[in-house]
Amino acid sequence: MSDSSARLDTLANSAERHLQELTEWLRIPSISSDSSRHEQVAEAADWLVKKFTSAGLKVELIPTEGHPMVLAETPEVKNAPVVLVYGHYDVQPVEPLDEWISPPFEPTVRDGNLYARGATDDKGQVLTHVHSVCDWLSSGQPLPLQIKFLIEGEEEVGSENLERMLPQMRDRLACDCVVISDSGQYSDGQPAITYGLRGIATYELRVDGPNQDLHSGSFGGAVMNPAIGLCHMLSSMVDQNGRIKIPGYYDNVRELAPNERDQWNQLPQDDQQFASAIGVDELFGEQGYTTDERRWARPTFDINGLTSGHQGEGVKTIVPATASAKISFRLVPDQDPNHLTEQLKEHLQAHAPPGIRWSITADHGAPGMLADTESRFMAAARNAIEKAFGVAPVLIREGGSIPIVTRFQDVLKCDCLLLGWGLSDDNAHSPNEKFRVQDFHRGIQASAVLWDEIGQLS
Numbered sequence: 001m002s003d004s005s006a007r008l009d010t011l012a013n014s015a016e017r018h019l020q021e022l023t024e025w026l027r028i029p030s031i032s033s034d035s036s037r038h039e040q041v042a043e044a045a046d047w048l049v050k051k052f053t054s055a056g057l058k059v060e061l062i063p064t065e066g067h068p069m070v071l072a073e074t075p076e077v078k079n080a081p082v083v084l085v086y087g088h089y090d091v092q093p094v095e096p097l098d099e100w101i102s103p104p105f106e107p108t109v110r111d112g113n114l115y116a117r118g119a120t121d122d123k124g125q126v127l128t129h130v131h132s133v134c135d136w137l138s139s140g141q142p143l144p145l146q147i148k149f150l151i152e153g154e155e156e157v158g159s160e161n162l163e164r165m166l167p168q169m170r171d172r173l174a175c176d177c178v179v180i181s182d183s184g185q186y187s188d189g190q191p192a193i194t195y196g197l198r199g200i201a202t203y204e205l206r207v208d209g210p211n212q213d214l215h216s217g218s219f220g221g222a223v224m225n226p227a228i229g230l231c232h233m234l235s236s237m238v239d240q241n242g243r244i245k246i247p248g249y250y251d252n253v254r255e256l257a258p259n260e261r262d263q264w265n266q267l268p269q270d271d272q273q274f275a276s277a278i279g280v281d282e283l284f285g286e287q288g289y290t291t292d293e294r295r296w297a298r299p300t301f302d303i304n305g306l307t308s309g310h311q312g313e314g315v316k317t318i319v320p321a322t323a324s325a326k327i328s329f330r331l332v333p334d335q336d337p338n339h340l341t342e343q344l345k346e347h348l349q350a351h352a353p354p355g356i357r358w359s360i361t362a363d364h365g366a367p368g369m370l371a372d373t374e375s376r377f378m379a380a381a382r383n384a385i386e387k388a389f390g391v392a393p394v395l396i397r398e399g400g401s402i403p404i405v406t407r408f409q410d411v412l413k414c415d416c417l418l419l420g421w422g423l424s425d426d427n428a429h430s431p432n433e434k435f436r437v438q439d440f441h442r443g444i445q446a447s448a449v450l451w452d453e454i455g456q457l458s
Contacts, residue, residue, distance in 0.1 A: 032090035055134035067153030087126025088155030128443035144455025183420030196397035224355030337365030366403030388446035
């Protein structure tokens with residue numbers, strides 16, 4: 001039996017312990033956005049420090065202006081690649097609580113799935129790599145490469161401290177490749193490697209009118225209603241086919257290569273099934289593109305929230321004094337969020353109705369990213385996933401954004417591997433978040449094989 005096969009057998013025999021340890025970690029309510037949970041977030045970091053320390057890794061808890069980062073590393077291996085595993089131990093809030101079948105911080109296995117907040121995003125996924133490395137070292141066998149871990153506690157609130165501190169940590173984090181498991185498979189039974197992410201730009205648009213709410217009978221028709229003005233401004237940004245009307249918005253949009261479109265068209269996408277799964281009668285989007293192309297590689301505009309006037313029970317006939325909207329754009333590679341801000345301001349100025357005052361506040365932004373699909377690390381990941389899952393992975397992009405990935409590329413000058421073990425119905429950020437137990441174990445095995453595969457690249 002080869003060393004690799006023996007290692008996989010050992011991991012399989014430790015499956016019960018792996019799940020038990022994940023359950024322990026998931027019980028800690030490490031909600032980074034909740035100031036009342038500060039001690040629990042620190043407790044989740046300490047749990048990880050103890051896990052690494054017990055396996056013999058060199059570990060440091062790095063303080064920030066917010067929640068700490070955990071940095072751990074295995075011994076250096078001469079003339080071998082260095083891999084950085086990135087993940088996060090903080091989790092999203094859990095509301096609405098009444099929609100959870102079992103309490104969010106009481107991990108429960110039902111129908112082969114582990115339900116808990118953080119199960120797939122990201123404690124369960126990042127722990128697959130932690131288990132594979134710690135078990136390897138605990139066996140007494142040396143790793144064929146050096147592995148560093150950077151696991152932060154602020155990903156769910158924007159990673160501001162990591163972004164700010166990353167240039168100072170460049171030498172300590174120096175690596176050939178970053179491995180991130182915070183995404184998913186293409187579908188049930190079809191693993192994937194994500195090689196592209198859309199970027200993001202978020203804003204709050206505020207419209208002000210009269211100095212107070214006014215009686216709509218006495219003043220309606222005599223002043224511009226800020227809520228109506230806001231609606232005019234928002235509707236000016238997108239047409240009935242989903243195409244964005246901001247002048248110059250598409251100037252730097254990188255078109256899909258023909259081979260990418262051909263490859264994606266071979267994926268088993270079913271629009272009717274997709275629509276049914278999310279509870280809509282039919283899909284909608286930019287004409288001339290498939291659903292996957294729209295989700296992964298086309299820019300978008302969305303209204304994330306609207307606020308104005310009376311929101312309570314019953315009717316209150318007023319002209320509200322203010323109205324506001326939270327909006328976001330998903331960007332594709334080569335689009336610059338800072339340039340978009342200037343385009344957006346010019347467009348809104350041209351479409352703001354008279355009689356109101358408006359302001360736009362930028363929240364956060366990040367460009368899109370692409371990884372090299374022909375790199376030696378990509379080839380190693382393909383082999384590892386196929387050996388663990390029994391199915392060759394497909395190459396996909398992801399419509400969401402992980403802003404720190406582009407920063408890793410810029411600062412560390414490294415390759416990136418986005419290897420997701422989750423499924424699209426894992427309910428990340430929603431009630432009843434889950435992680436399929438089988439995929440948790442297969443993720444651990446794929447991780448262990450990956451270290452073998454990359455180690456051979458010495």
